[in-house]
Amino acid sequence: MAAGFELALDAQCALGESPLWSVAEEVLRFVDIKGRRIHRFDPASSEHASTQLPEEVGCIGLSDDGGLVAGLRSGIWLLDGDGHAVRKLADNPEDQRTSRFNDGAVDPAGRFIVGTLDETREWGDAGLYRFDERGLVRIDGGLITSNGTAFSPDGRRLYHSDTFRHVLYVRDYDPATGEATNRRVFARFGSETDRGRPDGGAIDADGCYWTALYEGGRVQRYAPDGRLIAEYPVPARCPTMVAFGGRDLRTLYCTSARAGRPEAELAEYPLSGALFAMRVDVAGLARPLFHPPG
Template sequence: MEMTLKVDRVVDAQSKLGEGVLWDARRQVVWFVDIKRHLLWHFDPVSGSNAAAQAPGQIGWAIPAEGGKLLCGLQDGLHLFDPATQSFEFLTKVPGEPAGNRLNDACTDPWGRVWFGSMDDSEAQGSGRFYVFDAGEIRPAGPSGIAITNGPAVNAQGDRIYFTDTTSQKIMVADLTSEGVGAARLFADTGALFPGAYPDGPVVDAEDHVWSGLYLGGRVARFSPDGELVASVPIPARDVTKMAFGGADMSTAYVTSALKNLEAADMEHYPLAGGLYAFDAPVKGFAQARAKLG
C-alpha cells in the first residue's frame, strides 16, 4: 500500500502555508501559493527557474483563466492576476462571507466553472462553505457549515466532484452535471485510516482515483472510485497540503506543504518542509479547463 518513490524538493519555498498547486498546460509551469506570506509562486520544471509575486492579501488559489490572466481567490474575494505585469486587480466579493473568513482551495470543471471553498481564518468556527463561479456569478453550491474546507476536485468526465471537510477528517462526493451539483455523500473517512492526520487538498487522476494531501500525516494518499485506500506516498514534510499532476505528459506529481505549525524539534525531522516537491507518479493526471470569466 505504501509506495517508496523518489521525492525531490524542487522549490525551497519555505512556505508557511503552501497550497493551491496546479499545472498550467499553456505555459508549462506550476503555480502554487503561500497563503500566510501572501505569495503566488510559479515554477518552470524545464529551466528550474521559480519566482513569487506579492499578493495584496491572503491568497488561497490561482487558476489560469481565459484571456491569459489567472483568477485568484483572496481573503476579500476574487482577483485577476496578470503574469505580464505581476499585478492583481480586484474583481468581486463573495456575497455573504463573514469578515473573518478567507478563501482556501479551488478547481475548475470541464465547463470552465470554478468551484471553491471558504473557511474561518482562525480554523475554529463552522462558517465555511463551497461556491461556484459560473458565467461571472458566484452562488453557494455544495456543503456548508465547515470550519476548514478543501478542494473541490472534479474528475475528468465531469460527473463527480469531491469536497473535503478537513476538521471532520472526511472527503465527500456529489454527482455533477453541466446543470449543477447533487447532494454530497461520504466518500472516505480518513480519520479511520489515519487517525492523527487530516485530509487536505484533493485531486483526481486519469484513472478516476482521488489523491489527498494529509496534514500532520507526512504523505499523500490515493483512494479508489469507491473510497477504498489503495496507496500512499511519503513526502519529506509533516504537513502535506495538496497534490497536482503536471509535466508534458501529466505524469509528474507536484506537492505543497506547510511550516506554520512546526517547532524547532519538528524541523530536525523535516528539514525540507515548506517546499514544493515532485515525484514520478505511477499514473497520469489530466489538465484542468481554463476558468471562464463570463
C-alpha cells in the first residue's frame, strides 16, 4: 500500500518533531522545537492550531489526565491539552545553557522515558532518563543527541538512538520496574556519501522499527532482528520523526525541518518543515498514557 509520503500540512516548522496521535480525539499533535510551539492538527477537518511556549519543547506524550507531558529545556512539565503549563515535574539536571530535553516516549506502564541533547556536540554530556513517581533517574549517559525512543509491542525492548553518532541501540526493558539493561547496537547509519542518520522512530504492530533519517531524505523500516526491509523517500531533506495515526493507525505521519538548511536545499525541497503522511499496510500501536505523580 505504501506509495510514498505526501503533504498533509504545510506547517512551515523550523524544526518539526514528536508527532503524537490521540486515539481518543483523533487528532495529531507535534512540536516545533525551535519555533517553541505545540501544534494540533485534525486531518478529518484540516483544522490546525498551535500554542506558543516560552522555551523550546523537544517532545510530548499523552497524559491520562487529558493533558500532556513534555520535555522542555528547563525540565519535564505537565501541560494541559492545549499545551499551556500546569506544573513542573522535574528539572533538567544538566547545564541548561547547552542542554535541553529532546526526544522521549511514554512506556507501557506510564513512565516518561526522555533524553537530552548536548548542543556543543563536543562534550557528550547528554543522557537518557526515566521519570515516574520516584523522580528522575539517569539510564544512560555519554550521549550527544538522544533520540528515537520507542518500545516493542510487548514492552520488553527499548529502542533509542544517538543521532550525531549515527547509531541506533536496543536494550532489554522491564515494564514492571522500568529497568533498561544490556545495551547493544541495533543498526548503524551513514557513510562518506550518505549523511542520513537516525532521528525519531516508531514501532508497528509487527514489531518493526521505523526511523526518519535526518539529512537522508527518507524513512526506513527495520525488522526486529535488525534487517533493513524497506525505505520510502520524503519530500524533505531532513525528515525528523514518524508516528502512526488515523482511525486504523495505518497512516504514518512524518515531521521535518527547515531551520539552518542551505538555500539550494530549500529550493529543491520547498516543503521542508511540513508534515507528511503515507498509508501503510501494517498498523501502528496506540501510544500509552503518562501517569502524573500525585
